[in-house]
Amino acid sequence: MPRKFLKKHLPSHESIRQNRFVRCFGTLLHHPNLWHLHRRSVAGGVAAGLFAGLIPGSNPVQFFFATLFSVLFKVNLPLAAFVTLYSNPLTIVPLYLLAFTLGRWVTGSELDNLQMLDPALLDKNISEWLPILTEYLTTYGKPLITGLVLLASLLAMCGYMLVRVAWRIYIIHARRKRARQQK
Template sequence: MVTQTLCSLRRWLRALEPKARAHLGRGWLAQFQPWLEQRALFRFQRQPLARGVAAGMFCGLIPGPLQIPGTLLVCAWLRGNVVAGGVATFYTNPLTTVPLYALAFCLGALVMPGLQTLPDWSGLAPGGDFSVQALGAWMQALGMPLLAGLPILGLLMAVLGYATVQLLWLAPALQRKRRWERSR
């Protein structure tokens, strides 16, 4: 069942490639098509997809509106799929930002000298209520450990994303190989 789902996902992704190429051939994007094609930015194959997901996972920790432009630049540099990179940035959202930043703070505290403690939310928010101002004050209080931990967490997320795409892409082939070896 899982193998069939993964195979159909791969077929669906491969079917997207001609559609993306057709859109690139029209309008003002046509002049950039050779450069885009050389960079594999719209190839739905294993390596460009894995590199795109890794770029998106890394750039997903960049604040707000800079995530997608950062992902586009990193995908162009790494020759990764921009669609996969853009979609991968959505793991950060209003529900996951605070836990991810707390994890980044803990990672940064591990590599920074001295004792680093996570700031208490209730000390920054009046009455312990959530507000945008309280979130901003809490993030400012995280300081240097957060700045040190964000790139570390970004690299960890990128490696996990890259490895996951590689494993999911190769899972049907590995399963076929195991079945073939058992039948021999």
């Protein structure tokens, strides 16, 4: 069931190889584990996609890193690219707030309140707003970056283990069902 469902809903090997962001990987995309649907490859693809989904940037950037992680770790590439879509315009703010809170907790940063940048800075030239932006990023950037790495790692580990356990439970259930039918 999981294999049939995934094969039906994931893009084909050829359609991914033709993608302009993935084409730069060339022959690296010929490894069989990048396309096969087995427990380790699927679990790794989910983990790679969950980690890449929190990398700052738009979907093409996240797809690129999901592809890179898939090639490096020899895990399912289509699934890794698909899973990055969990971070979208509706979920990115809560995810980043969670990452910021986690980063603040880990680094011990004592930030009473998050101050917004003044929109009037956009009307000024770069020499006026660059120092303000740099100070803002050094104040709030360390907890955010730390939190993003920790949250991405935590999501990847949890996703990997969840897929492995769920796949194993499904296999045990299917074997027992087959055994009952053969009696």
